[in-house]
Amino acid sequence: MGLPTDGATPGVDGDSVNAEQVEEVLDRLREGGGRATTSRRVLLTALFEEGPHRTAEELAVEVQLVAPDVHLSTIYRNLDELERLGVVVHAHLGHGPATYHLASETHGHLVCEFCDAAVEAPEEFFAELMDAASKKYNFAIDPRHFAVLGRCAACAQLPATN
Amino acid sequence: MGLPTDGATPGVDGDSVNAEQVEEVLDRLREGGGRATTSRRVLLTALFEEGPHRTAEELAVEVQLVAPDVHLSTIYRNLDELERLGVVVHAHLGHGPATYHLASETHGHLVCEFCDAAVEAPEEFFAELMDAASKKYNFAIDPRHFAVLGRCAACAQLPATN
DNA sequence: TTCGATGCAAATAGTTTGCATTCTA
DNA sequence: TAGAATGCAAACTATTTGCATCGAA
Numbered sequence: 001m002g003l004p005t006d007g008a009t010p011g012v013d014g015d016s017v018n019a020e021q022v023e024e025v026l027d028r029l030r031e032g033g034g035r036a037t038t039s040r041r042v043l044l045t046a047l048f049e050e051g052p053h054r055t056a057e058e059l060a061v062e063v064q065l066v067a068p069d070v071h072l073s074t075i076y077r078n079l080d081e082l083e084r085l086g087v088v089v090h091a092h093l094g095h096g097p098a099t100y101h102l103a104s105e106t107h108g109h110l111v112c113e114f115c116d117a118a119v120e121a122p123e124e125f126f127a128e129l130m131d132a133a134s135k136k137y138n139f140a141i142d143p144r145h146f147a148v149l150g151r152c153a154a155c156a157q158l159p160a161t162n
Numbered sequence: 163m164g165l166p167t168d169g170a171t172p173g174v175d176g177d178s179v180n181a182e183q184v185e186e187v188l189d190r191l192r193e194g195g196g197r198a199t200t201s202r203r204v205l206l207t208a209l210f211e212e213g214p215h216r217t218a219e220e221l222a223v224e225v226q227l228v229a230p231d232v233h234l235s236t237i238y239r240n241l242d243e244l245e246r247l248g249v250v251v252h253a254h255l256g257h258g259p260a261t262y263h264l265a266s267e268t269h270g271h272l273v274c275e276f277c278d279a280a281v282e283a284p285e286e287f288f289a290e291l292m293d294a295a296s297k298k299y300n301f302a303i304d305p306r307h308f309a310v311l312g313r314c315a316a317c318a319q320l321p322a323t324n
Numbered sequence: 325t326t327c328g329a330t331g332c333a334a335a336t337a338g339t340t341t342g343c344a345t346t347c348t349a
Numbered sequence: 350t351a352g353a354a355t356g357c358a359a360a361c362t363a364t365t366t367g368c369a370t371c372g373a374a
Contacts, residue, residue, distance in 0.1 A: 110301045129291045138315035139272045153300035
């Protein structure tokens, strides 16, 4: 899924490109009896931007650059709502806070227990495991919503102690 | 949970069987300059008993049946210590608190996102994924310390909504 | 008798909730 | 104008920490 590099603002922000998608989600929200508020528009804009996985707090900071009064609890409530809508998913990477990203970016995570580095792995990477779990345990794995922990290449060289 | 009726109690509690292992760990603790305290002995006894994965709080309740004054923070501190020793591991199953179990019981977890049911899967079950991660991402997966989320057989039949 | 371990209270991090107010539809 | 969404404060859950005391070695 390459981003279109057409008319305006080719690089970082790409606002006019994403604005469409933002409004699309807001429309869906309205269809369900919800309302298109500033905080939701700004949050969605942030989510549709390129970037690493972000925690609710990090998203709040981003949103507050544009709309300073948006409260962290509103971010949480909106993320919840968007998750219900299927627009975003959250994942627990290691010990810290949950991170949120667009549901369209489906991938699993390999997270290093030592340095917290996260490697993204495509859904296919888990296909075999998903298949085996389905057959053996009748269990439908959702690879998007969890982190597989271990040691990244760099930390594998560290001594086992610590 | 049956308290020992007297001498042997061969089945469920198996205290005399596990007592040895408990003392062995306490010895190791002593060798490292640590001390064999009542709270540690009771906690270890609880851990060596059969049973499902337990949270720190659940373990505290178990311990307090025998030693009522043991504080939850002591449980946390001791679990930490035992984890450093390699005796127990903790895993994050879904959203709730972490669960602890003996490191000797190595297995991964398949946890249902809907009903929180946990299926234990042996380490071999993750062998292929571990292998692939190693080759493709140079990442050493530790299958004991994470939960793979998804839907269990029962919840798979529920509608996608909710 | 020393220093590691503990109990307790308070702090912390992450997230959720109750309620009066605001603002979209 | 109705009721969805918000800001704020406070509650809540899971866990950690500071400190005076206690107890194992």
